[in-house]
Amino acid sequence: MSEAPLGSWHDGAAKRAIVEFVTSSATEGSQGFVAPVDRVAVFDNDGTxxxxKPAPVxxxxxxxxxxxxxxxxxSLADRQPYRAIVDRxxxxLRALNDQDPxxxxxxxxxxxxAWEGTTFGEFEAEAARYLAAWRHxxxxxxxxxxxxxxxxxxxxYLRSHGRRLFVCSGGGRDFMRVICEDVWGLPRENVIGSAPEFSYRDGAMVRQAAPHGPVTLGPGKPEYVLARTGRLPGFAAGNDDVDVELLDTARFALLIVHDDDVREYAYSDSAHRARAAAERSGWTTVSVKNDWKTVLKERSD
Structure with a gap:
């Protein structure tokens, strides 16, 4: 007998909704069947x-x-964000979270x-050194x-039912690509995020100061997903207000609710609009406290 799916999930409404959607969409002849080519699943990163907390990695x-x-x-202290660094x-930072333009x-x-003129390899090496030393x-x-x-x-579980997985975050695309293969098992091309323009220079790809399009937040998320995949997600997961537009485009939307201050953190800042949208639209909500038996990969709860 095969092992039951989602072993770290309690057998509650969220798990049942996920299993029902995934199995139905993969079963030919079912009312919810989705052709394999359209089985795209997209996930936010931070908080999803x-x-x-207490700050994104x-x-x-x-x-x-x-x-x-x-x-x-x-002299940089005369303008933001340097002035905020000086003044602590x-x-x-709250304005950034709230997407203040x-x-x-x-x-x-x-x-x-800050990274203008840095080669692709130099940036990755710098990020890798930082990540190797980072501890929560x-x-x-x-x-x-x-x-x-x-x-x-x-x-x-999604892979086993033919879903192609993507991560779409407002964070740096090239930063996430340093860890995506080892941590998520995702190829680099399946990571979507905020990124600079690059230019070719003497055999190397060099970062430019100008961003490659808008920041991947809010409406930018489904816009980038469509540009990257040619499809909108059938399954999407997020946790706060910057994910609302992504979840709103998905056939099945999953909202992570952080309500466990013992095993993780309990907070609702920057998620009020998302929680209201979940209630209004019937999205599936996941309570960290009540739906997950285990929270962190390297801790036993």
């Missing part, structure tokens, strides 16, 4: 696939780079300039350990 990498630029050129202005634009501009401040785990075990099982 791994822990995003990539944020200290970015802020550290900007702080080094600020030290080399103190947490309201600026001015905050997002200033951060995109600063990040683009509460759990003490390296980055692979803070991935959600139930979501890895969901990846495997």
């Amino acid at each position: 696939l791994w822990v995003e 990539q944020l200290p990498f970015v802020l550290g780079k900007l702080a080094a630029r600020l030290e080399a050129d103190p 202005d947490e309201s600026y 001015h905050a997002v634009a200033s951060m995109v501009d600063a990040v683009g300039s 401040e509460r759990f003490g785990l390296p980055y692979p350990g803070i991935v959600y075990q139930p979501m890895l099982e969901l990846f495997d």
